[in-house]
Amino acid sequence: MIAIDIRSLTVSYGNRTAVDGLDLGVEEGKTCVLLGPNGAGKTTTLSVVLGLRTAGDGEVRVLGTRPRDVALRSQIGVVLQDGGLPMASSPAAIVRHFASLYADPLPVEQVMERLGLQHLDRAYRRLSGGEQQRVKIAVALIGRPRLLVMDEPTTGMDPAARRVFWTLLDEIRDQGVTTLMTTHQPDEVSTRADQIAIIHHGRVIADATPQALIDTAPVWFTCARHLDLTTLRQVLGEGFDVTEVEPGRYRVHGDVGVAQVSAINSWVTSHGHSSQDVTVVRSLEEAYLEMTGGAAW
Incomplete structure (x- = not known):
């Protein structure tokens, strides 16, 4: 009912x-x-x-x-x-x-x-x-x-x-x-x-x-500052982009799933950083901000 x-x-x-x-x-x-x-x-x-x-x-x-x-x-x-x-x-x-x-x-x-x-x-x-x-x-x-x-x-x-x-x-x-x-x-x-x-x-x-x-929210990850993101964009492929929003904090644009998170971890490791340095954040608040254009609560 x-x-x-x-x-x-x-x-x-x-x-x-x-x-x-x-x-x-x-x-x-x-x-x-x-x-x-x-x-x-x-x-x-x-x-x-x-x-x-x-x-x-x-x-x-x-x-x-x-x-x-x-x-x-x-x-x-x-x-x-x-x-x-x-x-x-x-x-x-x-x-x-x-x-x-x-x-x-x-x-x-x-x-x-x-x-x-x-x-x-x-x-x-x-x-x-x-x-x-x-x-x-x-x-x-x-x-x-x-x-x-x-x-x-x-x-x-x-x-x-x-x-x-x-x-x-x-x-x-x-x-x-x-x-x-x-x-x-x-x-x-x-x-x-x-x-x-x-x-x-x-x-x-x-x-x-x-x-x-939450699954529609953009993904953020933190790692070392000022990484060269060219090859990461290539690894993720068409439909995805990565930007460093602030030093050491990166935003992945696109429909990110488990495969993309795994690819980010592998890329970080292959560039001399520990995968433990990567913290992936995806939250309901991020989904809300994305959908409302960052409108205040």
């Missing part, structure tokens, strides 16, 4: 088009992450999925129905960037309040403990940014949602808290929960997401598994 089905979505703010014919499908039980520069249309897309904003054009279905269907409210857990929680209340009071709104919530103490909130008795407004994020996540999870929609949920979290978050997300995915989220941390989703959609200028320009996207 397709949990989220977006077809030709268009949303405008006055004369500015924020989302421009966007297509996206997310299968039930999968974790889909939206990556893209600020202003690309990620948050607007989430707002339409949640029924907070109306599509100017296009078709959107969430769990088989329209986003503003009242029946969806109890089935979706939400983490947004802005407010919505009582600033003077403690984390426990907030989570208990939201638990009371559901027929079969998770145990409050269990959720609080998993997110490291059990000892926080300060008012919400006095919590750090990372602590506030954890409270938002507790509220999103407490109602046993079928779908989680989260806008940069790990913002402000330290590494330990992010690790707990991703462990929880893995667990609820195993229970069949679908997640749609945004992030500015590509490295943390490269091994966690089932699907990554890169959004640029209001459109999905790439939609694949993390590894499939």
Whole structure:
């Protein structure tokens, strides 16, 4: 089943088009992450999925129905960037309040403990940014949602808290929960997401598994400075090029696979350098920068 089905979505703010014919499908039980520069249309897309904003054009279905269907409210857990929680209340009071709104919530103490909130008795407004994020996540999870929609949920979290978050997300995915989220941390989703959609200028320009996207990234390698690259270009053949971007750091252009990486290592060795001097780097961030022309997060 397709949990989220977006077809030709268009949303405008006055004369500015924020989302421009966007297509996206997310299968039930999968974790889909939206990556893209600020202003690309990620948050607007989430707002339409949640029924907070109306599509100017296009078709959107969430769990088989329209986003503003009242029946969806109890089935979706939400983490947004802005407010919505009582600033003077403690984390426990907030989570208990939201638990009371559901027929079969998770145990409050269990959720609080998993997110490291059990000892926080300060008012919400006095919590750090990372602590506030954890409270938002507790509220999103407490109602046993079928779908989680989260806008940069790990913002402000330290590494330990992010690790707990991703462990929880893995667990609820195993229970069949679908997640749609945004992030500015590509490295943390490269091994966690089932699907990554890169959004640029209001459109999905790439939609694949993390590894499939990483495989499209340019390859970098580091070695001795100012190598003569003429013969390496010949070894790699047509369709490939190598440039020294900065002293000792080289970029290989083209569809680089295992054979090309092996050829680079052999070439380095044959020119008097140890293959141990070669460090090949290929990452989701590099794929993103390549596809968006280096657009800032």
